[in-house]
Amino acid sequence: MNAPAQAAHLLPEIHQRAVPPALVEALKARFGERCSTALVVREQHGRDESVYSVPPPAAVVFAESTADVSDAIKLASEHNVPVIPFGVGSSLEGHLLAVQGGISIDVSRMNKILAINAEDLTVTVQPGVTRKQLNDEIKSTGLFFPIDPGADASIGGMSATRASGTNAVRYGTMRENVLALEVVTASGEVIRTGTRAKKSSAGYDLTRLMVGSEGTLGVMTEITLKLYPLPEAISAAICSFPSIEAAVRSTIQIIQMGIPIARVELIDANTVRMVNTYAKLTLREEPMLLMEFHGSPAGVKEQAETVQEIASEFGGNAFEWATTPEERTRLWTARHNAYFAAIQSKPGCRAISTDTCVPISRLADCLLDSVTEADASGIPYFLVGHVGDGNFHFGYLIDPALPQERDVAEALNHKLVTRALQLGGTCTGEHGVGLHKMDFLLTEAGSGAVDMMRTIKRALDPKNIMNPGKIFAF
Numbered sequence: 001m002n003a004p005a006q007a008a009h010l011l012p013e014i015h016q017r018a019v020p021p022a023l024v025e026a027l028k029a030r031f032g033e034r035c036s037t038a039l040v041v042r043e044q045h046g047r048d049e050s051v052y053s054v055p056p057p058a059a060v061v062f063a064e065s066t067a068d069v070s071d072a073i074k075l076a077s078e079h080n081v082p083v084i085p086f087g088v089g090s091s092l093e094g095h096l097l098a099v100q101g102g103i104s105i106d107v108s109r110m111n112k113i114l115a116i117n118a119e120d121l122t123v124t125v126q127p128g129v130t131r132k133q134l135n136d137e138i139k140s141t142g143l144f145f146p147i148d149p150g151a152d153a154s155i156g157g158m159s160a161t162r163a164s165g166t167n168a169v170r171y172g173t174m175r176e177n178v179l180a181l182e183v184v185t186a187s188g189e190v191i192r193t194g195t196r197a198k199k200s201s202a203g204y205d206l207t208r209l210m211v212g213s214e215g216t217l218g219v220m221t222e223i224t225l226k227l228y229p230l231p232e233a234i235s236a237a238i239c240s241f242p243s244i245e246a247a248v249r250s251t252i253q254i255i256q257m258g259i260p261i262a263r264v265e266l267i268d269a270n271t272v273r274m275v276n277t278y279a280k281l282t283l284r285e286e287p288m289l290l291m292e293f294h295g296s297p298a299g300v301k302e303q304a305e306t307v308q309e310i311a312s313e314f315g316g317n318a319f320e321w322a323t324t325p326e327e328r329t330r331l332w333t334a335r336h337n338a339y340f341a342a343i344q345s346k347p348g349c350r351a352i353s354t355d356t357c358v359p360i361s362r363l364a365d366c367l368l369d370s371v372t373e374a375d376a377s378g379i380p381y382f383l384v385g386h387v388g389d390g391n392f393h394f395g396y397l398i399d400p401a402l403p404q405e406r407d408v409a410e411a412l413n414h415k416l417v418t419r420a421l422q423l424g425g426t427c428t429g430e431h432g433v434g435l436h437k438m439d440f441l442l443t444e445a446g447s448g449a450v451d452m453m454r455t456i457k458r459a460l461d462p463k464n465i466m467n468p469g470k471i472f473a474f
Contacts, residue, residue: 016101019058023079027059027103030071034062045086045104049339050094051350051400052435057084057098064109066182066190066221072105073219073465074188082465085215087128087154091161092353093434095214099469105219107156113137114222122179122196124224127156143227146171149430150336156220161432162212166335169255169388170262170294171228173430178211182222186461196224209456214432215467217460231294235304236263236322236331239311240286244268244371244383246314247287248364251387253310255360259303261388263292265335268371268383271342275334278341283334284318289387290335292328335384342382342395349397351382352409355437356420357391357429366423367392370416379408391429417443433471441472 027035036042037059046056058081061072076083082102089096098104111128118141125134130152134145149158149165157163159181164173171177180194193206210217241247244266251264267275267288276283291307293300308319322328343351358366367385374381374394385392394416396409417427417440427433427440442450450472457464457472464474 016055016098017081019081019101019103020079023075023081023103024059026075027061027072030075031061031068034064034068036060036062042104045084045089045096045106046098048089048091048094048096049351050092050097050434050436051352051398051406052094052097053400054094054097054099055101057102057104060086060104060106062106062109066184069105069107069184069219069221070188070190072103073184073186076103076465077187077463080463080465082468083219084467085127085156085160085219087157087160088130088152090151090153091157091434092355092431093428093436095161095432095434095467095470097435099435102465102468107219107221108154110156110221116141117196118143118227120196121227121229122224123227124180124196124222125155127154127159127220127223129155131155131158138227139230141227142230144230145177145225146228147174147177150339155223155225159211159220159223160213160215162430164386164389164391164430166263166265166332166386168386168391168430169264170260175208175211177226178207178223179226180224181207181210181220183210183218183220185218186463186466190221191218194224212432214434214470216457216470217466219466231262231300233297233300234262234292234294234323234328235300236290236292236328237304237308238283238318238320238322238331239289239291239308239316240284240318241288241311242286242315244287245364245368246316247289248367248387250311250314250316251289252360252363253313254307255388257306257310259306260295261291261303261307262294263290264386264388265290266383266385266387266392267335267338270380271338271382271384274341274345274382275338278344279334279337281334289316290331292332338382338384339395342397346380346397348399349380350400351395351397352406352413353431354394354396354413354416355391355428355431356416356425357389358420358423358425360388360390362423362425363387363390363392366416366420366425369419370394370412373412373415377408377412379405379412386429389429390425435470438470438472
């Protein structure tokens with residue numbers, strides 16, 4: 001089955017594998033009402049926050065246990081039908097789209113926290129647990145999980161895409177914070193990778209192989225994570241700058257001086273305007289850094305004073321401090337709502353998101369040229385960045401009914417990624433490859449490395465049923 005005309009401009013030609021009625025009957029016999037073929041349910045599981053339009057999966061299975069996932073995959077394998085894991089649908093790169101048809105396995109009901117080992121600073125959860133749910137349930141222990149991609153994503157989805165977010169500059173990404181996994185393979189077998197120990201030299205690092213595999217090698221059903229003590233003191237601040245360059249160069253100096261800042265986020269003036277309208281705020285409509293400091297009261301005070309001195313050297317002004325939880329929540333909610341604020345600023349639009357990351361010393365070189373190109377294009381955009389680790393995002397706001405706008409946005413993205421790769425960076429810092437960055441991955445990694453990825457995929461998924469058509473093509 002070919003993609004509909006609306007999707008033809010957005011995707012290469014796609015071919016969906018037939019889903020035999022016998023498979024649907026077997027799934028309904030096994031799962032009863034937890035297997036749905038209703039169009040509204042299938043459509044809900046057939047789109048994410050990307051711009052792609054693809055036919056929905058043929059059926060949706062709502063899994064409630066590892067055994068459910070295993071049985072669904074075994075049935076799909078028998079009929080050579082693709083399986084696409086689904087969490088909350090917040091991905092940006094088309095990860096959960098049924099480009100080759102198949103069934104969706106929704107793990108959102110697998111949302112239990114299985115074990116909290118506060119003494120060891122670890123927690124084991126099911127994949128449907130969201131990051132906010134996790135932190136709400138462990139706050140009484142004095143611990144927290146710092147990975148914060150913005151959306152209230154599921155831990156399974158965050159692990160599958162190797163997500164990071166605003167705290168990565170201090171606490172790292174999902175790559176550093178996933179210790180162990182339970183995974184259902186393409187044959188329906190249940191395996192375990194890693195342990196709760198802080199380190200291991202036992203064989204291949206299968207945990208790291210699965211983290212970031214985007215559902216193409218297996219479905220995660222249990223995830224063991226690192227936790228961190230809640231800081232004794234937390235302080236947040238915003239600082240406006242006369243230009244994006246001034247804000248970026250302040251950030252570079254902060255990082256190169258080794259200041260252990262927890263968060264440092266860039267918001268350009270376009271985005272500040274959108275956020276002000278959306279959230280009814282009165283932030284200065286200039287390029288802005290949002291910062292947060294964690295540690296002891298004395299340490300936080302010292303960090304903040306040093307950063308304020310650096311910012312002032314680059315024209316930073318109007319420092320506003322937020323020391324109460326309510327004030328900090330207000331600031332970070334505004335940052336996390338930037339995407340939704342941008343979408344509302346142009347009714348009916350979709351956003352093409354970029355996700356480059358470069359070495360911190362090359363951040364200004366990459367970002368400023370890209371701003372110049374975006375301004376010259378005439379395409380509305382928003383710009384936010386986890387600039388403390390060299391990662392930033394443009395969101396080009398396009399009318400999905402106008403292919404020429406998509407062409408302009410994709411041309412901007414291509415220039416941006418090419419520039420990032422030339423500067424020693426990557427095409428995706430945290431969103432993953434999905435559909436959108438398959439060609440960029442080949443450019444970045446080279447044909448030899450991508451062929452090695454294909455070899456691993458063939459070995460672990462010989463029928464190519466695990467989220468096929470993502471990361472690379474066969």
